[in-house]
Amino acid sequence: MADLTALRFRNRLYYVLLAAGGLVALAGLYAVHMMESHGHIITGMNNQIVWGMPHVFAIFLIVAASGVLNVASIGSVFGKSIYKARAPLASLLSIAMLAGGLTVLMLDLGRPDRLMVAATNYNPTSVFAWNVLLYSGMFSLVAIYLWTMMERRMNQWSKPAGLAVFAWRFILTTGTGLIFAFLTARQAYGSALLPPMFIVLSFAWGLAVFHVVQKVIYAWNEKTLDPAILQRTKNLLGIFVIGSMYLVATYHLTNLYFAHQSGFEHFILVDGGVYPTLFWWGYVVLGNLLPLLLIYLPGLGKTGCVVAASLLVVAGAFALLYVFIIGGQAYPLNIFPGFTVSSSFGDGQIASYHPSIYEFLLGLGGLAIAFIITTVSVRVLNFMPQDKAYIPD
Amino acid sequence: MSDLNTQRRQFLKTSLGAAAVAIAPGMLLFDTAHGKAEAGSSKVRWGMLIDTAQCKDGCNDCVTACNKENGLSGGTAATDSQWIRKIELKDIRSGRELSLPMMCQHCEEPPCVDVCPTAASFKRADGIVLVDRHRCIGCRYCMMACPYKARSFVHEPLQDQKPDVPRGKGTVESCTLCVHRLDKGQQNTACAEACKNKAILFGNLNDENSEIAQKIRSVASVQVRADLQLNPGIRYQGL
Numbered sequence: 001m002a003d004l005t006a007l008r009f010r011n012r013l014y015y016v017l018l019a020a021g022g023l024v025a026l027a028g029l030y031a032v033h034m035m036e037s038h039g040h041i042i043t044g045m046n047n048q049i050v051w052g053m054p055h056v057f058a059i060f061l062i063v064a065a066s067g068v069l070n071v072a073s074i075g076s077v078f079g080k081s082i083y084k085a086r087a088p089l090a091s092l093l094s095i096a097m098l099a100g101g102l103t104v105l106m107l108d109l110g111r112p113d114r115l116m117v118a119a120t121n122y123n124p125t126s127v128f129a130w131n132v133l134l135y136s137g138m139f140s141l142v143a144i145y146l147w148t149m150m151e152r153r154m155n156q157w158s159k160p161a162g163l164a165v166f167a168w169r170f171i172l173t174t175g176t177g178l179i180f181a182f183l184t185a186r187q188a189y190g191s192a193l194l195p196p197m198f199i200v201l202s203f204a205w206g207l208a209v210f211h212v213v214q215k216v217i218y219a220w221n222e223k224t225l226d227p228a229i230l231q232r233t234k235n236l237l238g239i240f241v242i243g244s245m246y247l248v249a250t251y252h253l254t255n256l257y258f259a260h261q262s263g264f265e266h267f268i269l270v271d272g273g274v275y276p277t278l279f280w281w282g283y284v285v286l287g288n289l290l291p292l293l294l295i296y297l298p299g300l301g302k303t304g305c306v307v308a309a310s311l312l313v314v315a316g317a318f319a320l321l322y323v324f325i326i327g328g329q330a331y332p333l334n335i336f337p338g339f340t341v342s343s344s345f346g347d348g349q350i351a352s353y354h355p356s357i358y359e360f361l362l363g364l365g366g367l368a369i370a371f372i373i374t375t376v377s378v379r380v381l382n383f384m385p386q387d388k389a390y391i392p393d
Numbered sequence: 394m395s396d397l398n399t400q401r402r403q404f405l406k407t408s409l410g411a412a413a414v415a416i417a418p419g420m421l422l423f424d425t426a427h428g429k430a431e432a433g434s435s436k437v438r439w440g441m442l443i444d445t446a447q448c449k450d451g452c453n454d455c456v457t458a459c460n461k462e463n464g465l466s467g468g469t470a471a472t473d474s475q476w477i478r479k480i481e482l483k484d485i486r487s488g489r490e491l492s493l494p495m496m497c498q499h500c501e502e503p504p505c506v507d508v509c510p511t512a513a514s515f516k517r518a519d520g521i522v523l524v525d526r527h528r529c530i531g532c533r534y535c536m537m538a539c540p541y542k543a544r545s546f547v548h549e550p551l552q553d554q555k556p557d558v559p560r561g562k563g564t565v566e567s568c569t570l571c572v573h574r575l576d577k578g579q580q581n582t583a584c585a586e587a588c589k590n591k592a593i594l595f596g597n598l599n600d601e602n603s604e605i606a607q608k609i610r611s612v613a614s615v616q617v618r619a620d621l622q623l624n625p626g627i628r629y630q631g632l
Contacts, residue, residue, distance in 0.1 A: 038549070039550060041472055046548070047471060047473075047475075051537065109563070110546060111564060117530055125506075126509055184504075185538070185621060333540070336482055339483060341481065343479060343481065344475065345478040346471065352471075
């Protein structure tokens with residue numbers, strides 16, 4: 001009888017969660033409707049900051065969607081059993097986040113109704129156009145990979161499918177990095193370091209999201225995760241965080257090395273107002289140093305600490321993307337080197353940006369879509385990691 | 394028998410005549426709307442030479458003329474479209490001050506065309522870089538890529554558009570070098586025409602007898618951000 005009550009509670013919780021997710025998604029849809037009828041005037045974006053808060057959400061989701069597949073790759077490609085047991089969940093999260101991120105990106109377009117044009121008119125020199133192929137290819141590949149893992153008769157194909165996903169996601173995140181790397185005229189972008197930086201960032205962000213979702217699912221199923229397994233994935237998160245910090249530091253140090261970039265670096269790292277604050281406190285301290293302490297400090301590193309560290313890594317990701325995307329546009333374009341300039345179009349001035357509620361609603365709507373896909377799938381299909389008695393491999 | 398043939402011929406003639414009368418006005422309108430078909434020829438490269446010595450600080454005539462010609466509001470809020478703007482410059486080392494108009498530089502290798510996912514940004518055979526308003530999905534990637542910050546995004550619904558210059562909410566736009574004028578056979582842009590000091594010289598860079606080509610041969614002029622090697626069609630004298 002007690003079991004039945006517990007079951008009823010879980011059922012009810014499921015519908016409450018679904019309703020909550022649905023409400024947030026609806027709020028996102030409302031924001032889209034408002035942006036459609038009034039135009040982008042109701043957002044904080046303008047002709048200087050052309051990509052705003054929706055892009056922060058979308059790029060986080062897309063980059064994390066690629067990185068979370070790391071868990072699957074270590075299982076399929078490198079044959080580690082504890083990761084293999086988690087590959088289906090990782091693949092599901094990847095599809096869910098990709099769907100959420102792309103929805104935000106599409107609905108922020110000036111003319112989302114013309115999406116068909118993007119499919120029928122294809123410019124082969126555009127990184128954006130490449131990404132249309134990369135994203136849809138990723139969807140299909142991960143779906144096939146999931147099928148080979150979850151359908152017993154297809155199990156023999158899961159290794160090659162895993163290998164294909166492994167290769168594809170590297171190319172995909174390279175593509176995401178290239179969107180910025182090809183913008184040679186802007187001081188913040190146009191660096192060959194960006195694709196590898198995004199790849200390593202994706203590892204950390206994806207694994208952090210995975211940790212949080214895994215914790216919730218184990219709690220949902222009233223199971224406890226073997227601490228030895230958590231020990232391994234938490235150490236991996238630590239290494240990814242250190243790796244991404246290294247690449248972010250390298251990106252800024254190379255910029256500092258070029259004299260013409262020092263003004264921009266000074267802006268982002270020292271006197272740019274909200275941007276240095278977000279970079280140092282948000283990304284470096286909250287998003288990197290604190291998680292590293294939670295992971296590595298003797299006496300810490302238990303389940304609660306790992307989940308907290310993971311949540312902090314996600315918060316740090318948002319801080320970094322805000323600085324990278326918005327701060328990168330806020331610093332004036334250097335059209336006339338050697339001159340101070342002024343005009344009615346913001347030349348020579350730091351652009352101001354105040355994200356509006358609609359941008360947040362749209363971004364949160366994307367998160368809600370990822371949340372709904374995950375919740376429903378986890379409920380309907382068996383994504384619970386099935387661990388054998390743990391043997392280190 | 395022959396009477397029948399005559400009647401049939403007469404009928405065919407009348408029908409053809411009626412059809413021609415019915416179609417002609419349509420064809421005429423179609424032709425008018427599309428302007429001259431031979432306008433976009435690669436024999437032509439439209440361009441400008443801007444003499445900064447003649448461009449007066451505080452004068453905004455080119456901007457006003459552009460706004461009027463293209464039906465822009467003339468507002469200067471961060472969300473308003475500005476196809477051409479006046480930039481005041483001061484040399485950091487010498488302190489020399491100058492003023493110049495800045496607009497789409499109509500590059501030979503335009504980054505906006507490279508990055509546009511739907512090929513809505515395109516370059517005509519005569520060198521004019523345009524946005525196809527029917528293809529633009531409003532992703533703003535071209536605005537990120539443009540080294541001259543020449544493009545604007547339409548943030549609000551538009552009213553009272555000029556029939557010759559279609560625009561659209563949610564799409565990106567920029568200076569068209571008054572392509573609607575050129576396609577009607579006119580030889581000058583609104584900004585060049587409005588400049589009292591003749592600071593803007595417009596013409597065909599490929600025609601060696603044109604005034605602009607001759608002047609470019611005789612005076613020193615530069616392209617803005619020439620280091621990017623985009624070969625813009627707009628050149629500046631005295632910069």
